Amino acid sequence: MATGHEAAAAEHAPTASEYIVHHLTHLKSAQQTSLVDWSVFHVDTLFWSVSLGLLAIFLFSRAASKATAGVPGRFQAAVEIIVEMVDSQAKSIIHGDRSFIAPLALTVFVWIFFMNAMDLLPLDLLPNVWGWIYGAAGHDPHHAYMRVVPTADLNATLGMSLGVLILCLYYSVKIKGIGGWMHELFTAPFGSHPVLYPINFAMQLIEFVAKTVSHGMRLFGNMYAGELIFMLIALMGAAWAGTLGSGLLWIGGVLAGAIWAIFHILIITLQAFIFMMLTLVYIGQAHESH
Amino acid sequence: MNLNATLFAQLVVFLILAWFTMKFVWPPIMKALDDRAKKIADGLAAADKAKTDLALAEKKVVDELRKARESAGEFRTAAEKQGATIVDEARAEAARIIAAAREAAEKEAGAAAQRAKEALRDQVAQLAVAGASQILRREINPQVHADLLANLKQELK
Numbered sequence: 001m002a003t004g005h006e007a008a009a010a011e012h013a014p015t016a017s018e019y020i021v022h023h024l025t026h027l028k029s030a031q032q033t034s035l036v037d038w039s040v041f042h043v044d045t046l047f048w049s050v051s052l053g054l055l056a057i058f059l060f061s062r063a064a065s066k067a068t069a070g071v072p073g074r075f076q077a078a079v080e081i082i083v084e085m086v087d088s089q090a091k092s093i094i095h096g097d098r099s100f101i102a103p104l105a106l107t108v109f110v111w112i113f114f115m116n117a118m119d120l121l122p123l124d125l126l127p128n129v130w131g132w133i134y135g136a137a138g139h140d141p142h143h144a145y146m147r148v149v150p151t152a153d154l155n156a157t158l159g160m161s162l163g164v165l166i167l168c169l170y171y172s173v174k175i176k177g178i179g180g181w182m183h184e185l186f187t188a189p190f191g192s193h194p195v196l197y198p199i200n201f202a203m204q205l206i207e208f209v210a211k212t213v214s215h216g217m218r219l220f221g222n223m224y225a226g227e228l229i230f231m232l233i234a235l236m237g238a239a240w241a242g243t244l245g246s247g248l249l250w251i252g253g254v255l256a257g258a259i260w261a262i263f264h265i266l267i268i269t270l271q272a273f274i275f276m277m278l279t280l281v282y283i284g285q286a287h288e289s290h
Numbered sequence: 291m292n293l294n295a296t297l298f299a300q301l302v303v304f305l306i307l308a309w310f311t312m313k314f315v316w317p318p319i320m321k322a323l324d325d326r327a328k329k330i331a332d333g334l335a336a337a338d339k340a341k342t343d344l345a346l347a348e349k350k351v352v353d354e355l356r357k358a359r360e361s362a363g364e365f366r367t368a369a370e371k372q373g374a375t376i377v378d379e380a381r382a383e384a385a386r387i388i389a390a391a392r393e394a395a396e397k398e399a400g401a402a403a404q405r406a407k408e409a410l411r412d413q414v415a416q417l418a419v420a421g422a423s424q425i426l427r428r429e430i431n432p433q434v435h436a437d438l439l440a441n442l443k444q445e446l447k
């Protein structure tokens with residue numbers, strides 16, 4: 001078992017399912033019994049997402065405050081490469097005022113990349129550190145829950161996709177006017193006929209819901225699955241018990257962990273990029289008449 | 291997976307971060323990028339201009355060199371001509387001086403010869419008188435025979 005669980009192992013080593021359930025349990029402000037409970041917070045998700053968001057904007061505002069037209073340093077050049085990449089994507093998708101949308105896309109990309117990158121930290125590192133702190137504070141370390149990948153929490157990803165939805169609605173009204181947008185809601189995609197109005201409106205509603213849910217679910221699903229695979233690999237490594245079979249499992253765990261982590265570098269970047277591109281595409285659709 | 295208030299907190303954080311980026315991160319970086327692009331464009335234009343200027347300057351240098359060479363040639367020709375003139379003039383002057391000197395010398399020599407002739411004539415006359423007085427063995431009064439002597443002198447001319 002991983003190092004931080006030695007104290008637990010003294011009593012009884014957690015089974016594989018206990019290990020995974022422990023890792024998948026959020027640090028909550030209160031116990032949640034129903035599927036939806038708006039009075040509960042995931043403290044770990046909020047802590048890590050806000051911290052990483054602050055880190056991201058700290059790094060970028062540092063680059064921004066030092067930005068000059070002179071010869072850029074490596075850090076500034078790296079930031080500028082990302083900014084230019086985002087700007088060129090925004091330029092190709094959004095036709096119109098991009099003074100908020102392009103920075104929004106940059107925020108989405110960098111913030112989600114940072115949150116996804118938490119997956120590459122050793123799986124038990126931060127939860128164990130939290131376990132020590134929690135235990136030192138006089139609580140039972142068995143109940144020290146900590147999930148460090150905010151994007152593997154559906155609340156975080158749906159929160160962001162809901163933000164994108166709100167911006168879509170805002171830009172729809174802003175670009176087309178309330179009348180123009182209403183007209184579009186009832187006449188697109190099938191055409192302008194009183195019989196078709198409810199069908200069109202239903203289609204539009206489904207479209208908005210589907211876009212928002214799939215937007216948030218896609219990121220969540222990828223990161224949740226990735227995290228789960230890291231846990232299974234960690235279980236392979238934890239199988240070490242001095243026998244040949246367990247030794248082979250341990251070696252398999254090391255190999256699989258290395259391979260999955262390397263592959264995950266691609267996934268975290270790709271998912272951040274996809275989330276950013278969909279954000280731009282959805283807001284871009286709000287700019288165009290059907 | 292449970293849905294809870296984390297969702298709305300995340301939404302608000304998301305919008306705040308995006309707003310912050312729009313306000314404080316995006317504009318300075320974009321401005322720096324645009325400024326740099328302009329600076330580079332200016333630099334390239336300046337380099338182009340410098341290249342053109344250099345070509346012009348080189349052409350001018352060649353022109354100037356050619357002009358200088360031409361004018362130096364002209365100066366040399368003129369100087370040679372002037373030198374020749376000066377030499378000719380000096381030669382003519384020298385010839386004139388030599389002729390004048392020769393003339394003066396000849397005149398002097400003529401005068402001296404004349405003087406010598408006169409002196410010789412006087413002496414010849416005296417000699418003739420002395421000879422005659424010897425021949426006549428008597429004193430002849432030079433005053434009485436002045437006319438005679440003058441005639442004799444005249445004949446000796």
